[in-house]
Amino acid sequence: xxxxxxxxxxxxxxxxFSLARWLERxxxxxxxxxxxxxxxxxxxxxxxFFYGIWxxxxxxxxxxxxxxxxxxxxxxxxxxxxxxxxxxNTFVYTIVATILKMVFGLGLALVMNQDFxxxxxxxxxxxxxxxxxxxxxxxxxxxxxxxAFSVINWTLVTLHLIAPPGPSWLGNPDLAMGSxxxxxxxxxxxxxxxxxxxxxxxxxxxxxxxxTIDGAGTWTKFRYITLxxxxxxxxxxxxxxxxxxxxxxxxxxxxxxxGPANSxxxxxxxxxxxxxxxxxxxxxxxxxxxxxxALALMIAAMAIYLxxxxx
Amino acid sequence: MAGVSRxxxxxLLKVGAxxxxxxxxxxSIVRAAPKAMTMMHESxxxxxxxxxxxxxxxxxxxxxxxIKINYEVVSVGSxxxxxxxxxxxxxxxxxxxxxxxxxxxxxEKLIDVxxxxxxxxxxxxGWYDNAQEAVVVNGKWKAxxxxxxxxxxxxxxxxFKEAGYEKFPDTWDELLEAGIKLKKNGHPFGFxxxxxxxxxxxxxxxxxxxxxxxxxxxxxxxIVIDSDETARAIDYCRRLYKETMVEDCLGWTxxxxxxxxxxxxxxxxxxxxxxxxxxxxxxxxxAKVIDQSQNPTGxxxxxxxxxxxxxxxxxxxxxxxxxxxxxxxxMKPENLGPWYDVAVTYYQPxxxxxxxxxxxxxxxxNIPYRDAVASAHLPGWPAPLSRAQVEVIAKFVVIDMFAQAxxxxxxxxxxxxxxxxxxxxxxx
Numbered sequence: 001x002x003x004x005x006x007x008x009x010x011x012x013x014x015x016x017f018s019l020a021r022w023l024e025r026x027x028x029x030x031x032x033x034x035x036x037x038x039x040x041x042x043x044x045x046x047x048x049f050f051y052g053i054w055x056x057x058x059x060x061x062x063x064x065x066x067x068x069x070x071x072x073x074x075x076x077x078x079x080x081x082x083x084x085x086x087x088x089n090t091f092v093y094t095i096v097a098t099i100l101k102m103v104f105g106l107g108l109a110l111v112m113n114q115d116f117x118x119x120x121x122x123x124x125x126x127x128x129x130x131x132x133x134x135x136x137x138x139x140x141x142x143x144x145x146x147x148a149f150s151v152i153n154w155t156l157v158t159l160h161l162i163a164p165p166g167p168s169w170l171g172n173p174d175l176a177m178g179s180x181x182x183x184x185x186x187x188x189x190x191x192x193x194x195x196x197x198x199x200x201x202x203x204x205x206x207x208x209x210x211x212t213i214d215g216a217g218t219w220t221k222f223r224y225i226t227l228x229x230x231x232x233x234x235x236x237x238x239x240x241x242x243x244x245x246x247x248x249x250x251x252x253x254x255x256x257x258x259g260p261a262n263s264x265x266x267x268x269x270x271x272x273x274x275x276x277x278x279x280x281x282x283x284x285x286x287x288x289x290x291x292x293x294a295l296a297l298m299i300a301a302m303a304i305y306l307x308x309x310x311x
Numbered sequence: 312m313a314g315v316s317r318x319x320x321x322x323l324l325k326v327g328a329x330x331x332x333x334x335x336x337x338x339s340i341v342r343a344a345p346k347a348m349t350m351m352h353e354s355x356x357x358x359x360x361x362x363x364x365x366x367x368x369x370x371x372x373x374x375x376x377x378i379k380i381n382y383e384v385v386s387v388g389s390x391x392x393x394x395x396x397x398x399x400x401x402x403x404x405x406x407x408x409x410x411x412x413x414x415x416x417x418x419e420k421l422i423d424v425x426x427x428x429x430x431x432x433x434x435x436x437g438w439y440d441n442a443q444e445a446v447v448v449n450g451k452w453k454a455x456x457x458x459x460x461x462x463x464x465x466x467x468x469x470x471f472k473e474a475g476y477e478k479f480p481d482t483w484d485e486l487l488e489a490g491i492k493l494k495k496n497g498h499p500f501g502f503x504x505x506x507x508x509x510x511x512x513x514x515x516x517x518x519x520x521x522x523x524x525x526x527x528x529x530x531x532x533x534i535v536i537d538s539d540e541t542a543r544a545i546d547y548c549r550r551l552y553k554e555t556m557v558e559d560c561l562g563w564t565x566x567x568x569x570x571x572x573x574x575x576x577x578x579x580x581x582x583x584x585x586x587x588x589x590x591x592x593x594x595x596x597x598a599k600v601i602d603q604s605q606n607p608t609g610x611x612x613x614x615x616x617x618x619x620x621x622x623x624x625x626x627x628x629x630x631x632x633x634x635x636x637x638x639x640x641x642m643k644p645e646n647l648g649p650w651y652d653v654a655v656t657y658y659q660p661x662x663x664x665x666x667x668x669x670x671x672x673x674x675x676x677n678i679p680y681r682d683a684v685a686s687a688h689l690p691g692w693p694a695p696l697s698r699a700q701v702e703v704i705a706k707f708v709v710i711d712m713f714a715q716a717x718x719x720x721x722x723x724x725x726x727x728x729x730x731x732x733x734x735x736x737x738x739x
């Protein structure tokens with residue numbers, strides 16, 4: 001009974017301030033959680049990005065003061081024949097490599113989703129190309145693609161399929177782009193396969209069972225169950241892949257440095273050459289930044305096309 | 312590093328305070344020497360060369376002056392990036408090797424060393440004139456050139472002999488003739504035409520010049536790439552590529568030709584002395600049949616590529632005089648001479664005093680590298696150093712003009728594209 005008796009002291013007292021309670025307030029706690037990543041992103045992504053935009057509007061040679069020149073760097077790019085070659089190269093490289101990674105990645109994920117002996121070991125091994133530092137694995141590819149030492153050419157020559165020394169994988173401008181795409185696909189495939197595999201494992205087996213009872217074949221199940229349910233995962237993984245491939249640097253710089261005759265020069269390598277080797281920071285920043293609208297357009301187009309259906 | 316520069320800054324304050332006190336007290340000025348300074352170098356292809364600096368020169372200098380010289384080595388190909396960050400941030404090593412046209416690129420961040428350059432030149436029998444092409448900016452020496460790493464013809468004497476050549480062909484035309492025969496015998500040529508940073512420039516610019524072609528006039532403004540001379544150089548290059556070389560060299564970077572030569576895939580290339588050096592060490596039998604020669608001559612003469620290595624002092628260095636004193640000491644014959652000797656002639660001096668140095672007698676096959684120094688120029692020659700020239704190199708304008716022609720583009724179109732690029736770059 002005493003519990004419901006009003007306290008004798010009727011003056012209102014604010015509860016003593018408690019740091020623990022204050023920290024638990026949603027308004028405070030949420031900012032505490034979100035704050036550090038925002039600061040982190042602001043410092044490491046936001047600042048360089050906006051500084052990059054500013055740089056691209058300057059005539060800013062290395063070790064000298066910058067001078068504001070408006071859009072002159074972009075106009076210079078527009079009139080630079082090498083820049084347009086870079087644009088075409090980057091799109092070809094990104095689109096072809098991404099499609100190949102998507103197709104083979106999905107195939108690999110479907111195979112890995114089956115039950116077989118050494119399944120876990122195989123899955124772990126699959127990640128190897130992704131784990132090995134790019135520069136290291138690319139140097140291995142340099143040997144593979146060198147006609148004199150190439151295991152591919154050796155095999156083809158030994159089987160009398162071609163005359164020695166065989167194709168010049170990095171010396172022929174057309175083959176060079178193809179070779180880089182193959183190396184990029186080899187390296188990016190595990191990322192696709194493992195991510196898609198994770199997506200596949202979230203699909204309930206009941207759906208497949210129900211479809212089997214309804215008489216659906218393998219293709220029908222893939223087309224009407226797997227693919228629609230995988231769309232969000234495919235979208236995310238493709239988006240990441242497009243970004244990585246579009247801005248690829250290491251692989252190309254090690255294998256061809258943009259040669260032969262600029263046939264494999266892409267945004268990142270060209271921007272680096274102009275900014276670091278040419279000492280023109282403003283122009284380098286302008287080249288790098290032209291990637292942004294192109295990339296945004298590609299991602300927007302993908303977002304619309306791969307939008308998960310509301311139903 | 313941070314420790315060193317902090318220490319140096321404190322010393323600088325001390326110097327300032329002491330200087331002020333001294334000027335008040337009387338005429339004698341006290342200067343506190345820094346405890347340490349750092350010199351940055353790209354890792355040498357000749358390992359004993361780096362070791363000699365670290366273990367002999369730096370030690371001797373510390374013994375003589377009490378100043379420790381740290382020797383910071385960066386990997387091949389990354390020196391420009393390091394110099395850029397050092398100059399931009401105004402902190403890091405006190406001195407560095409600079410190459411190519413960097414003295415111009417970093418002009419404002421490097422101190423004037425004209426005074427010691429004059430002394431060194433006097434003591435060393437005079438500078439080669441072209442050494443100044445790479446280091447004198449607006450009349451001031453911004454670095455002390457200590458060596459050229461020449462790019463010359465490396466060839467297999469046994470295979471050339473087989474094709475009827477006892478000597479290396481004297482003209483580009485004779486080289487083409489020889490190459491056709493050698494390729495027929497299964498020993499093609501291989502010259503870099505890709506996006507490397509040395510071996511492509513090493514022969515393509517000299518080829519262009521020896522046919523009378525050039526990018527820009529001496530005024531540094533008038534674009535003259537579109538000429539019959541350039542067209543003839545390109546036509547020649549296309550033939551040389553198609554009729555004598557392996558297809559792959561269009562995509563080569565700097566390591567590729569060394570690899571191809573030492574694995575006996577090619578019979579001739581343009582390179583520094585590194586091929587013969589490595590062959591002597593690892594393939595002694597092959598080394599016996601390798602020779603080195605100057606570039607062939609063309610209708611307008613014989614040219615080579617200037618690959619200057621020079622020491623520069625960053626303007627952020629707390630004690631500039633101490634850094635100058637060190638460079639002055641380093642360039643003294645008793646210190647520089649033995650340093651050259653460990654690398655035999657891989658580093659070719661720009662001082663006439665060394666024209667007959669004993670190192671040239673170690674292997675007569677190296678002598679062409681000495682004789683080539685005087686006819687070597689920087690890309691962009693005969694125009695003076697400029698940012699535009701640096702950009703032309705970074706964008707591979709001239710290299711790609713030749714490469715495109717070799718890959719199938721017409722001479723006219725290749726020149727037109729190069730002209731368009733050059734016009735855009737030089738207008739800036």
